[in-house]
Amino acid sequence: MAEQMPTLVRIERRESDFHLTYDNEEEFSVTYHDLRHACPCANCSPLRNEDETSLKLREQVESFKLHKPSVNPVGHYALNFIWQNGCSNGIFRFERIWALANRRDPDNGKPYVHGAW
Amino acid sequence: MAESPITTHDPKNEEQGPVAPSPQQKKEMEQNYAQMKRKMSMQEIGMKIKHKIMVLSGKGGVGKSTVSTGLALSLAQQGHKVGILDIDITGPNVPKMMGLDGHKLHVEQGRIHPAKGHLGVKVISMAFLLEDPDTPVVWRGPIKLGAIQQFIGDVEWGNLDYLIIDFPPGTSDEPLTVSQSLPNIDGMVIVTTPQSVALLDSRKSITFAESLKVPVLGVVENMSGYTINGVTAANSSVEIAGPGGKTIKSTSDENGNFSVTLDIFKKGGGKSTAEDFGVPFLGALPFDPGFVRGGDDGVHKIVSDPEGASSIAFSAIVKAVQAQISDKPASSLEII
Numbered sequence: 001m002a003e004q005m006p007t008l009v010r011i012e013r014r015e016s017d018f019h020l021t022y023d024n025e026e027e028f029s030v031t032y033h034d035l036r037h038a039c040p041c042a043n044c045s046p047l048r049n050e051d052e053t054s055l056k057l058r059e060q061v062e063s064f065k066l067h068k069p070s071v072n073p074v075g076h077y078a079l080n081f082i083w084q085n086g087c088s089n090g091i092f093r094f095e096r097i098w099a100l101a102n103r104r105d106p107d108n109g110k111p112y113v114h115g116a117w
Numbered sequence: 118m119a120e121s122p123i124t125t126h127d128p129k130n131e132e133q134g135p136v137a138p139s140p141q142q143k144k145e146m147e148q149n150y151a152q153m154k155r156k157m158s159m160q161e162i163g164m165k166i167k168h169k170i171m172v173l174s175g176k177g178g179v180g181k182s183t184v185s186t187g188l189a190l191s192l193a194q195q196g197h198k199v200g201i202l203d204i205d206i207t208g209p210n211v212p213k214m215m216g217l218d219g220h221k222l223h224v225e226q227g228r229i230h231p232a233k234g235h236l237g238v239k240v241i242s243m244a245f246l247l248e249d250p251d252t253p254v255v256w257r258g259p260i261k262l263g264a265i266q267q268f269i270g271d272v273e274w275g276n277l278d279y280l281i282i283d284f285p286p287g288t289s290d291e292p293l294t295v296s297q298s299l300p301n302i303d304g305m306v307i308v309t310t311p312q313s314v315a316l317l318d319s320r321k322s323i324t325f326a327e328s329l330k331v332p333v334l335g336v337v338e339n340m341s342g343y344t345i346n347g348v349t350a351a352n353s354s355v356e357i358a359g360p361g362g363k364t365i366k367s368t369s370d371e372n373g374n375f376s377v378t379l380d381i382f383k384k385g386g387g388k389s390t391a392e393d394f395g396v397p398f399l400g401a402l403p404f405d406p407g408f409v410r411g412g413d414d415g416v417h418k419i420v421s422d423p424e425g426a427s428s429i430a431f432s433a434i435v436k437a438v439q440a441q442i443s444d445k446p447a448s449s450l451e452i453i
C-alpha cells in the first residue's frame with residue numbers, strides 16, 4: 001500500500017458523529033449515517049453495488065434514531081460498532097475508517113463480489 | 118428406556134387433564150430436549166476453553182491441516198493445554214498427522230473423550246468414526262451440521278488453553294455452523310500458498326470471515342520457498358536453474374557451504390494479500406518435504422525436529438497469533 005496511514009488514537013462518540021484523532025494530530029469527523037452506510041458486512045455491502053439499492057440503504061440508516069454506539073476493538077486491526085437497531089455486523093478495518101475520515105470511497109469503487117452466499 | 122415424563126395439556130379441555138403425547142410429538146420433544154442440552158453444553162465448553170482459533174483456506178491443498186497441527190504442537194511446546202477439532206468431515210487428515218491413525222474414540226455416559234496425540238494434544242476427528250478409511254462420507258448439509266454440533270457439544274475436552282479448529286477448504290456450511298455454535302471464537306487464521314489461484318480464494322476467506330463477524334487473526338503463507346543447502350569449493354559462485362529456467366546465483370562461504378531458496382510457487386503473495394485487506398501477516402512457512410514425510414509417518418516435523426527451520430517458523434507464527442489474541446487492549450486507542 002502506497003499510503004502510510006497514521007494510527008487512530010482517540011474516538012469520541014458525539015451526538016451524531018465520531019470525532020477521530022490520529023497520532024499525527026490530524027482530526028476528523030465521520031457521521032454515524034456515513035459510517036453505517038459504509039458497513040462492510042455481506043448483507044450491506046452488495047446493496048452499495050447499485051445506485052438504487054445504495055440509496056435505499058442510505059434511507060434506512062438515516063431512519064434510525066441517532067444514538068451513541070458501543071465500540072469494540074477487533075483484534076489489532078479493526079473496530080466493530082454495536083447499534084441499538086439495524087446492522088451491527090460490520091468489522092471496520094482501520095483503513096476503512098481512515099478512508100471515511102478522508103471522505104473517500106471505502107470500497108475503492110469496487111463492487112462487492114466475494115460474498116459467502 | 119424409562120417411560121418419558123413428557124405429557125401434553127390441552128387448555129380447551131380442562132377436565133381431561135394431561136394427555137399422553139403421540140409418538141411423533143414425543144420424538145420431537147425428546148429431540149428438542151437433546152438439542153437444548155447440547156446448546157447448554159456448547160456454552161459450557163466455550164467457557165472452559167480459553168482461546169478458539171479457526172484455521173481456513175479458500176483453496177484445498179495449501180497445507181491447512183499441516184498448519185493446524187503445527188500451531189497446536191507449537192502451542193503445546195510452550196506448555197499450553199491444546200486440542201484440535203478436525204471439522205473436515207469428508208477428508209479428515211489430522212489423526213494421521215498426529216500419529217493417531219486407526220484410533221477409536223472412547224465414549225462414556227454419552228460423552229465423547231478425545232484421543233491424545235503428540236505432546237498431549239487432544240484430537241477429535243471424523244476419521245475416528247470411520248470403519249474403513251477408504252469409505253467416503255457422503256452427507257448433505259443438515260447431517261453435517263448435526264455431526265459438527267455433536268463434535269462440539271458432546272465432547273469432553275476438559276479445560277483447554279487453545280482449541281484449534283481445522284476446516285475443509287472453502288467458505289461453506291462448516292465455519293458458519295461452528296461460528297454460530299461455539300461462543301467467543303478468537304478469530305481465523307487464513308492459510309494460503311503464494312500462487313494467484315490460492316490468493317484469490319484467500320481473499321474470499323477474508324471477506325467470509327467478516328461476514329461471519331469473526332476477526333481475521335492473519336494470513337499464513339505456506340510453501341513459501343524451498344531452500345537447497347550444499348557444499349562446494351570455498352568462496353566460489355554457484356548457479357542453479359530455478360523454476361521457469363531462471364538462474365539463481367549464490368556464493369559459498371569460507372567452508373564451502375551455500376544455500377539457495379527456490380520460490381516454487383512465487384513469493385510474497387500472502388503478505389501482499391494481507392496488506393491489501395488490512396489484516397495481519399502472520400508469517401511464511403518454508404516448503405519442507407519433511408512435512409510430507411512426517412504427515413505420512415504420523416510424526417509431525419515439529420515433533421521430529423523441534424529445532425529445525427520449520428519449527429522455528431511455526432514458533433514465530435504462534436507468537437504473531439498470540440499477539441493478536443492477547444487480552445491486552447488492541448492499542449492505545451481511547452474510546453470515549
